[in-house]
Amino acid sequence: xxxxxxxxxxxxxxxxxxxxxxxxxxxxxxxxxxxxxxxxxxxxxxxxxxxxxxxxxxxxxxxxxxxxxxxxxxxxxxxxxxxxxxxxxxxxxxxxxxxxxxxxxxxxxxxxxxxxxxxxxxxxxxxxxxxxxxxxxxxxxxxxxxxxxxxxxxxxxxxxxxxxxxxxxxxxxxxxxxxxxxxxxxxxxxxxxxxxxxxxxxxxxxxxxxxxxxxxxxxxxxxxxxxxxxxxxxxxxxxxxxxxxxxxxxxxxxxxxxxxxxxxxxxxxxxxxxxxxxxxxxxxxxxxxxxxxxxxxxxxxxxx
Amino acid sequence: xxxxxxxxxxxxxxxxxxxxxxxxxxxxxxxxxxxxxxxxxxxxxxxxxxxxxxxxxxxxxxxxxxxxxxxxxxxxxxxxxxxxxxxxxxxxxxxxxxxxxxxxxxxxxxxxxxxxxxxxxxxxxxxxxxxxxxxxxxxxxxxxxxxxxxxxxxxxxxxxxxxxxxxxxxxxxxxxxxxxxxxxxxxxxxxxxxxxxxxxxxxxxxxxxxxxxxxxxxxxxxxxxxxxxxxxxxxxxxxxxxxxxxxxxxxxxxxxxxxxxxxxxxxxxxxxxxxxxxxxxxxxxxxxxxxxxxxxxxxxxxxxxxxxxxxxxxxxxxxxxxxxxx
Numbered sequence: 001x002x003x004x005x006x007x008x009x010x011x012x013x014x015x016x017x018x019x020x021x022x023x024x025x026x027x028x029x030x031x032x033x034x035x036x037x038x039x040x041x042x043x044x045x046x047x048x049x050x051x052x053x054x055x056x057x058x059x060x061x062x063x064x065x066x067x068x069x070x071x072x073x074x075x076x077x078x079x080x081x082x083x084x085x086x087x088x089x090x091x092x093x094x095x096x097x098x099x100x101x102x103x104x105x106x107x108x109x110x111x112x113x114x115x116x117x118x119x120x121x122x123x124x125x126x127x128x129x130x131x132x133x134x135x136x137x138x139x140x141x142x143x144x145x146x147x148x149x150x151x152x153x154x155x156x157x158x159x160x161x162x163x164x165x166x167x168x169x170x171x172x173x174x175x176x177x178x179x180x181x182x183x184x185x186x187x188x189x190x191x192x193x194x195x196x197x198x199x200x201x202x203x204x205x206x207x208x209x210x211x212x213x214x215x216x217x218x219x220x221x222x223x224x225x226x227x228x229x230x231x232x233x234x235x236x237x238x239x240x241x242x243x244x245x246x247x248x249x250x251x252x253x254x255x256x257x258x259x260x261x262x263x264x265x266x267x268x269x270x271x272x273x274x275x276x277x278x279x280x281x282x283x284x285x286x287x288x289x290x291x292x293x294x295x296x297x298x299x300x301x302x303x304x
Numbered sequence: 305x306x307x308x309x310x311x312x313x314x315x316x317x318x319x320x321x322x323x324x325x326x327x328x329x330x331x332x333x334x335x336x337x338x339x340x341x342x343x344x345x346x347x348x349x350x351x352x353x354x355x356x357x358x359x360x361x362x363x364x365x366x367x368x369x370x371x372x373x374x375x376x377x378x379x380x381x382x383x384x385x386x387x388x389x390x391x392x393x394x395x396x397x398x399x400x401x402x403x404x405x406x407x408x409x410x411x412x413x414x415x416x417x418x419x420x421x422x423x424x425x426x427x428x429x430x431x432x433x434x435x436x437x438x439x440x441x442x443x444x445x446x447x448x449x450x451x452x453x454x455x456x457x458x459x460x461x462x463x464x465x466x467x468x469x470x471x472x473x474x475x476x477x478x479x480x481x482x483x484x485x486x487x488x489x490x491x492x493x494x495x496x497x498x499x500x501x502x503x504x505x506x507x508x509x510x511x512x513x514x515x516x517x518x519x520x521x522x523x524x525x526x527x528x529x530x531x532x533x534x535x536x537x538x539x540x541x542x543x544x545x546x547x548x549x550x551x552x553x554x555x556x557x558x559x560x561x562x563x564x565x566x567x568x569x570x571x572x573x574x575x576x577x578x579x580x581x582x583x584x585x586x587x588x589x590x591x592x593x594x595x596x597x598x599x600x601x602x603x604x605x606x607x608x609x610x611x612x613x614x615x616x617x618x619x620x621x622x623x624x625x626x627x628x629x630x
Binding site (some may be wrong): 173 | 341342345349350353356359360361362363364366367370378379381382383426427430431433435438439440441446450453454456457458460461462463464466467497498500501506535556559560562566567570579582583586598602605606609610612613614617620621624625
């Protein structure tokens with residue numbers, strides 16, 4: 001009984017946290033610190049890190065000024081992230097409104113959810129076949145409705161939008177479920193009141209549903225974007241290999257994560273790749289902060 | 305390291321009230337043109353639902369049908385929707401092929417995903433307990449730190465973690481200072497250890513544990529129970545739904561994860577997981593005649609996660625709903 005209750009709780013608290021903190025330190029904190037150091041070297045992953053030459057800001061300068069592939073990767077990543085998250089949100093909202101309270105709920109849930117749990121590499125392979133210019137289903141459907149066939153993944157203009165469409169297909173189920181939960185949290189009296197005032201479905205949507213969903217939509221935007229800036233699996237599966245559609249022009253689909261993977265683990269330029277990762281982090285951080293400000297104004301208090 | 309599962313909040317989908325009752329009550333009072341409008345809306349609604357359902361289902365249908373086609377059928381123009389004689393033997397051929405050991409890939413994925421899931425459950429529930437039910441200085445700051453790590457891109461860790469794993473002491477031919485040898489790189493540890501902690505898992509467990517009344521724990525304390533005993537015998541049973549949610553998300557997320565296994569197993573093919581294996585098969589089965597086999601392999605790789613999803617549907621969907629809500 002020598003220790004006070006408070007002291008005992010402090011010791012127990014840190015003891016309980018210690019496994020999590022230990023793993024965080026070894027696989028997160030130390031790596032982040034190392035990343036900053038590595039980004040100023042020309043380390044090639046193979047030699048001991050201590051022997052890597054320090055090169056100052058040259059990795060950063062190279063990425064931002066000379067390497068137009070990194071520039072293309074940044075541009076494509078921004079298009080991909082904003083496009084998949086916001087178009088995906090609109091599609092998900094439509095589906096959520098359609099299937100909320102619809103008959104046959106479990107079947108729709110299964111259908112929109114099966115892609116969410118399917119490995120991205122399999123999704124990429126499946127869609128690679130569907131996009132095939134000669135014997136893919138997509139061009140066959142175009143032919144059935146009388147439209148000319150198109151190049152999808154092999155075209156510089158259409159490759160990225162095609163991958164984005166697949167990403168939306170693969171991820172929309174997750175967004176739908178969260179939105180449906182949001183829809184069900186709108187108090188029924190609001191709808192009753194709107195109907196008594198003679199509001200049609202359209203008015204109900206604009207003046208009741210959408211405002212009440214705003215916090216949900218903003219939350220999904222923040223978490224969706226954090227994930228989308230880092231897209232790798234799907235682009236790797238659809239553009240780098242494993243599709244039957246032939247080769248995709250690299251610059252058209254190069255995203256930051258793919259660029260960093262290739263730079264670090266294929267071309268063994270770990271210093272340059274790490275500098276790129278830190279630049280990506282700055283982008284994610286700034287965009288997230290901006291969105292969180294909007295989110296707070298949009299009613300984040302509701303989450304506290 | 306990076307978290308392949310999603311970010312989460314906390315909520316209650318179960319508290320959904322039915323909107324249907326209100327609609328039925330009002331339906332009788334609607335003027336006739338309004339009622340006709342609602343019927344038309346219903347027709348359009350189920351029409352669009354059918355279209356969406358077809359769009360979600362068609363790719364899977366194609367995956368199955370392509371796995372059953374002969375090469376000649378798979379390249380026919382216009383495309384064939386279903387093979388004349390299904391070639392089921394593609395599945396058996398893939399399973400028997402010693403060059404692409406699908407069984408090994410499945411075993412590796414099962415080992416890695418299960419181990420990560422168990423570790424995440426342990427670290428998350430312990431941390432969650434400390435962050436909600438114990439009071440000590442620095443608690444809120446540590447929680448804020450956990451949350452903020454969700455923003456770090458995976459690539460900030462990949463290169464250093466590769467280096468750290470190589471230097472982990474007393475593993476893979478290392479001495480106690482971790483010099484020399486391959487460290488943890490050539491074992492399952494390389495795929496497991498970096499994912500043992502999940503900010504998302506901690507967040508979800510914490511939110512869920514907040515709803516457990518303190519009085520229950522105080523009563524146990526008065527009876528002389530230790531904190532670890534309370535955690536094991538009171539907290540874990542009470543938070544089973546949250547544990548199930550974290551487990552399913554972690555398991556499926558790990559099973560499907562490509563990037564890190566791709567990096568680690570380049571130099572250790574015996575550790576390849578299912579997603580990396582499919583990638584390898586795309587090379588091994590690149591000849592035209594084995595296209596059906598590649599499709600069969602892809603179809604088989606999809607089965608486990610779909611089965612886990614079907615079996616745990618309620619928890620899984622609840623978990624997703626939790627990700628958006630208080």
